[in-house]
Amino acid sequence: MQDVHRDGSRPSLAVLALLLSVMLLPLAPGVSADTVIRAESVDMFPEGTFDDATDWTLSSLAGFESRPADYTTTMVADGVLSFTHTRPELRDSTSAWATVTSVVNSNNTLGFPDGAYWYSSGQEITLSGFDFSAVSGRELTNVTLLVSFSIPDPLQQDDVRFIVSWPGSTELVRTYAHTQVAIDHMSGNPAAIPLDSLESWTWSILANVSVTIDYHSEGSTDDSRVEVDAVGLSATYYQSWYSFETAKAEASVLLSTSPVIDLNLTLGQTTNLAQSPCGLELIDSATGGTWISTVHERPYGQSWGRVHMSTSGNASVEVRGSADAQNWFGYTLLNDPFLLPDHRFLEFKVDLLDGCLTRVRADINDPTVTVSGHVSGAIDDLVVNVSTLRVAFEGVVLVDLPLILGSFSHSIPVGHLLPAAGEQIDIGLRTRFQWSSDGHAETTVVVVDDIMLSGGFVVEWDRDPSCDDVTDRQLDEDASGAVIPLLSTCNDDVTAWQDLQVSADSGDTSLLTVSVVDGQLVVSQQPEQHGQTTVMVQVQDERGNSWVSNFSVTVNEVEDAPTHAPLPLEVQVEVGESLVIELGVEDVDTPLSELQFNTDVSWAFIDQSGNLILEPIAEGSFDVSITISDGVNTVQASIGVLATAEPDLLIEQITLEHIQQGQQGQQAVNVTQGDVVTITAWVRNSGRSAANLVLVRCYVDDQLVGTSSSIPVIAPDQLASTSCDWQVGMGGGSASIRVVVDPLHDIQETNEENNEAFSEVTIEPPISDDDGGDQRPSGGGISVSTPMFWTLAGAIILVTILAFQLGPSKIRRFK
Numbered sequence: 089m090q091d092v093h094r095d096g097s098r099p100s101l102a103v104l105a106l107l108l109s110v111m112l113l114p115l116a117p118g119v120s121a122d123t124v125i126r127a128e129s130v131d132m133f134p135e136g137t138f139d140d141a142t143d144w145t146l147s148s149l150a151g152f153e154s155r156p157a158d159y160t161t162t163m164v165a166d167g168v169l170s171f172t173h174t175r176p177e178l179r180d181s182t183s184a185w186a187t188v189t190s191v192v193n194s195n196n197t198l199g200f201p202d203g204a205y206w207y208s209s210g211q212e213i214t215l216s217g218f219d220f221s222a223v224s225g226r227e228l229t230n231v232t233l234l235v236s237f238s239i240p241d242p243l244q245q246d247d248v249r250f251i252v253s254w255p256g257s258t259e260l261v262r263t264y265a266h267t268q269v270a271i272d273h274m275s276g277n278p279a280a281i282p283l284d285s286l287e288s289w290t291w292s293i294l295a296n297v298s299v300t301i302d303y304h305s306e307g308s309t310d311d312s313r314v315e316v317d318a319v320g321l322s323a324t325y326y327q328s329w330y331s332f333e334t335a336k337a338e339a340s341v342l343l344s345t346s347p348v349i350d351l352n353l354t355l356g357q358t359t360n361l362a363q364s365p366c367g368l369e370l371i372d373s374a375t376g377g378t379w380i381s382t383v384h385e386r387p388y389g390q391s392w393g394r395v396h397m398s399t400s401g402n403a404s405v406e407v408r409g410s411a412d413a414q415n416w417f418g419y420t421l422l423n424d425p426f427l428l429p430d431h432r433f434l435e436f437k438v439d440l441l442d443g444c445l446t447r448v449r450a451d452i453n454d455p456t457v458t459v460s461g462h463v464s465g466a467i468d469d470l471v472v473n474v475s476t477l478r479v480a481f482e483g484v485v486l487v488d489l490p491l492i493l494g495s496f497s498h499s500i501p502v503g504h505l506l507p508a509a510g511e512q513i514d515i516g517l518r519t520r521f522q523w524s525s526d527g528h529a530e531t532t533v534v535v536v537d538d539i540m541l542s543g544g545f546v547v548e549w550d551r552d553p554s555c556d557d558v559t560d561r562q563l564d565e566d567a568s569g570a571v572i573p574l575l576s577t578c579n580d581d582v583t584a585w586q587d588l589q590v591s592a593d594s595g596d597t598s599l600l601t602v603s604v605v606d607g608q609l610v611v612s613q614q615p616e617q618h619g620q621t622t623v624m625v626q627v628q629d630e631r632g633n634s635w636v637s638n639f640s641v642t643v644n645e646v647e648d649a650p651t652h653a654p655l656p657l658e659v660q661v662e663v664g665e666s667l668v669i670e671l672g673v674e675d676v677d678t679p680l681s682e683l684q685f686n687t688d689v690s691w692a693f694i695d696q697s698g699n700l701i702l703e704p705i706a707e708g709s710f711d712v713s714i715t716i717s718d719g720v721n722t723v724q725a726s727i728g729v730l731a732t733a734e735p736d737l738l739i740e741q742i743t744l745e746h747i748q749q750g751q752q753g754q755q756a757v758n759v760t761q762g763d764v765v766t767i768t769a770w771v772r773n774s775g776r777s778a779a780n781l782v783l784v785r786c787y788v789d790d791q792l793v794g795t796s797s798s799i800p801v802i803a804p805d806q807l808a809s810t811s812c813d814w815q816v817g818m819g820g821g822s823a824s825i826r827v828v829v830d831p832l833h834d835i836q837e838t839n840e841e842n843n844e845a846f847s848e849v850t851i852e853p854p855i856s857d858d859d860g861g862d863q864r865p866s867g868g869g870i871s872v873s874t875p876m877f878w879t880l881a882g883a884i885i886l887v888t889i890l891a892f893q894l895g896p897s898k899i900r901r902f903k
Contacts, residue, residue, distance in 0.1 A: 326527030401443015455543030575607025
């Protein structure tokens with residue numbers, strides 16, 4: 089038997105062994121909920137389809153030698169196994185030399201070439217008497233005329249003619265004329281002239297062939313002469329021969345299923361029999377013994393085959409059957425071929441007369457090797473009943489099939505030869521081509537279409553999944569739920585546990601919910617609920633078979649503690665100011681008005697709305713602890729408070745003054761092109777701490793015109809001034825003056841957005857004198873010529889640039 093997994097793979101040998109052991113156990117009637125979903129036959133020897141040539145080992149031998157065959161090849165291709173025996177023609181040849189001459193005293197021309205010759209310069213010579221009697225029983229194929237002769241000198245006018253005559257025909261077969269050199273065919277190289285085209289030669293015709301050699305002269309002087317050593321005929325014929333060759337194809341396969349039941353001789357009932365190393369032996373040899381087996385059930389959807397006994401003595405086997413293992417038919421004596429009756433349950437009885445009972449086996453479905461194929465080509469020269477196709481199984485010859493043209497199919501029971509599942513079986517085919525041939529070519533092809541090993545079967549059962557039971561659970565209200573591994577504890581005979589489907593339902597969804605995540609049960613309590621309910625669990629396989637279970641869940645009541653929103657790790661508050669933080673305090677069991685709030689500092693408290701109020705009275709870093717209690721549960725939290733007291737710089741006023749030579753400058757309302765004006769910034773510190781090294785920058789139309797000297801210190805609520813000098817340009821119209829205090833943000837302030845101030849001024853052109861020169865306003869300023877003005881402006885700009893380049897780098901402020 090064999091179980092088949094969902095993916096089609098074969099089961100492990102351990103599973104097969106387990107199934108086989110179950111088959112061997114004593115059976116009793118019972119009720120099973122298992123369902124057979126598939127039962128079908130399988131070929132236990134898939135290599136027999138010849139789909140993969142690598143499954144087979146091929147070899148051949150030439151006769152009794154150890155070398156490969158010369159004329160036989162074996163091949164696995166196109167889904168068949170073929171043995172091709174191609175024997176070529178075998179021919180031989182013999183030569184017969186003339187024994188009769190027409191010229192007296194010309195015996196030198198008779199027999200085989202020996203160097204002695206007869207010559208002529210005009211006289212003809214006719215030779216005959218060719219004896220082929222030794223080979224006249226062979227089939228003649230070719231005839232060639234052989235002439236051992238020479239012509240010593242070139243032929244100018246004369247010629248030499250060879251004429252062949254046989255009853256009813258005469259043919260000129262060769263003429264030598266106008267030769268430029270001598271001709272010599274007496275040095276072991278007689279002239280060979282094919283005669284096949286002249287006649288359908290037979291041995292009797294060759295016996296009457298005559299050959300005439302004629303030297304034909306022209307004129308009074310001979311050119312040369314013909315010297316004749318010997319004349320013969322060479323005959324080629326088919327040569328008979330005989331031998332044999334063999335070719336093999338072998339394959340081995342691990343037997344995944346074995347449809348046999350080896351009955352356990354240690355079980356059952358015995359009479360006058362005892363266990364021994366060989367099996368069961370007689371206790372008292374004077375009387376026979378009996379062994380009755382346990383009950384065995386026929387596998388689902390299969391048929392009983394044959395029973396096989398191994399014994400060193402004489403024994404007989406009987407069997408009785410039943411449909412329910414309760415009501416039995418009588419015992420029936422089995423004889424060859426020992427076919428079993430087709431009852432569902434069988435019980436075997438063996439009567440041993442002498443010797444030892446070694447093994448009793450019952451096979452299922454009558455396991456059979458079937459070989460099918462055909463023989464084509466020619467078998468005329470093959471020796472019948474010796475040229476065969478042999479089929480061997482486990483080293484035992486099953487059958488020798490004679491090679492007869494046409495199709496063949498032969499089946500042989502092999503239940504007695506099958507090994508157990510998991511063991512290897514060897515199947516081999518061997519062809520023997522033994523021939524006794526008359527020399528003709530012949531090709532014989534033996535094609536094996538397939539080899540089947542029947543009797544194997546697969547029965548697929550679908551059983552319910554099984555899982556570990558889930559124990560009852562105790563949970564607390566509003567606490568974390570439970571994650572219960574379930575799927576990993578399950579198994580199924582067909583479906584992998586990872587592919588099983590899990591579902592779960594809560595008996596009271598208002599109390600708790602159940603979900604399935606990655607095969608685990610996730611049990612979650614509903615908020616503010618307690619009580620008891622049942623959870624129902626179902627696990628299903630791919631065909632809907634299920635495992636069902638349930639467990640109890642109790643949710644214990646728990647008093648809830650107050651809650652609040654998450655607090656920031658730290659807040660910054662200016663001393664003297666107030667910061668409100670919404671705590672979002674809630675308690676599902678206690679009204680907000682009944683909660684108790686406490687802090688560990690006097691300047692921090694929680695109002696009736698649950699807001700945290702922070703009003704620090706001194707600068708520093710504080711860790712404020714907060715406590716909220718409902719009388720049963722207390723919640724504590726803390727928050728870092730950074731209380732700061734920082735300056736706050738702002739520009740209260742911008743004033744402009746002309747710089748007069750030798751006297752104090754005047755307050756400027758309007759400025760004149762080319763004037764040097766002092767821009768004074770009045771800076772107030774409205775913060776709670778002093779500001780040190782206060783710097784001011786002045787911009788005109790967003791162009792930097794100067795940076796003031798630092799004010800050493802400005803105390804809280806103090807006013808201080810500093811100034812920049814501005815060389816008014818030559819452009820007319822108006823100018824926008826922007827003054828920035830703390831331009832580099834070196835001073836940390838409570839407000840960094842009030843550090844700038846603006847002022848608009850009008851730029852007037854200079855007043856011209858009577859001579860066309862420029863005049864300053866009557867304010868008493870210094871008159872500066874145009875060249876001097878530009879020289880002075882360039883110097884100021886250069887000094888300003890150098891001051892910025894050489895001054896200290898920007899001071900960074902870290903919070």
